[in-house]
């Protein structure tokens with residue numbers, strides 16, 4: 001059903017994760033989809049756009065957005081350079097049926113995380129779905145990522161994140177632990193599927 005294209009050295013199996021496919025096919029998520037931190041659009045944006053879904057992917061990095069628009073010129077209008085909190089604040093209430101963010105919210109300074117999740121709740125439709133990953137432990141630091149661009153991160157623990165989303169009103173529907181071997185080491189990613197209440 002889904003087409004995969006290896007355009008760069010990224011994890012092509014990200015869009016094969018069962019919880020991602022469940023979120024994408026879920027009846028509550030049949031309208032406009034937003035991705036926060038879409039990077040170069042592979043493989044998540046490509047998977048969503050190739051089945052004709054209404055999708056907007058935003059990323060802070062002009063280099064990533066430029067690469068996304070060059071790799072997928074047919075979908076260039078679906079990619080926007082924007083900061084995630086600003087973008088959410090400037091979006092209308094209840095405008096997305098699904099929001100996804102993978103490995104990206106941890107790059108927003110954690111002092112803004114509660115505000116961001118509150119905004120996500122506001123811009124999701126009632127019963128709309130959020131798919132997100134949480135790091136297991138709280139951490140912060142700096143390094144480089146794709147194309148040697150500088151990268152900073154600061155996150156809360158999984159436990160704190162779960163408690164916070166519950167307090168904000170999100171309903172946890174499902175979790176999935178994605179386990180991969182990376183450079184000979186086991187790497188685990190916890191994905192969580194949340195629903196906005198009616």
Ligand SMILES: C[S@@+](CC[C@H](N)C(=O)[O-])C[C@H]1O[C@@H](n2cnc3c(N)ncnc32)[C@H](O)[C@@H]1O
Pocket residue numbers: 010036037038039040058059060061064082083084085101102103104107108145
């Ligand atoms: C580690 S990458 C993950 C990219 C992709 N979601 C994936 O899973 O491969 C984090 C991405 O988040 C973007 N990013 C970091 N802070 C951001 C912010 N405040 N607003 C929007 N994008 C941001 C970065 O430019 C980068 O493309």
